[in-house]
Amino acid sequence: MEEQKVKEKIIALYEELEQEKYGSNLPGTWLYHNELPSGSRYADKAKELLDNAIKLAEIDPNFSNIYELFSTINKEVELVRNYSYNYDKNGNPTPKSIAGMQKMMADATGHIYRDFVCKLYKI
Template sequence: MEEQKVKEKIITLYKELEQEKDGRYLPGTGLYHNEPPSGSRYADKAKKLLDNAKKLAEIDSKFSNIYELFSTLNKEVELVRNYSYKYDKMGNPTQKSITEMQKMMADATDHIYRDFVCKFYKR
């Protein structure tokens, strides 16, 4: 039963990673004002996913190979975390830099899926 709960948590975090590239709505700022994607928020969720993958590996040895997932977090997710937006004259991130961040997040999320999540979840 605990194994199923950990898997569900991993799937939830994975889905949150997929959605993170769209940014998030900031309440009280207007109907269509979204905050750009956050590299630190994305990386924090990815770290939580890794922590749950470790728990799952302890519960069931067939999930013990998390090296690829660990490698992806150390490389691609850290690139996302450390990405710096370029800003226009109004102080807003440029669309080009937002698009670059979204691409980096999508690539990292796809690797996370292939490295670990696909072993028990089909999207």
């Protein structure tokens, strides 16, 4: 039962990573105000996914090879965390820099899927 809960948590975190590239709505606002994609929020979710993958590897030996996932999170996800938007003269992020962040997130999420998450669907 514990194993199934960890798998479900990993899948839920992966889905959150996929959605992060679209930003998020700020809580507590009566109008939905969309917040830009956040590299630090993305990286925190990816780190939590890695922690759960480690937990799953301790439970089930079929998931013991998490080196690729670890490598992706240490390289690509950290690039997402450290990404800086470029701003126009009005202080707004440029569309090109937002698109750059979204592409980096999409690439990292794709690698996370191929490195580990796809294995959850095979077993």
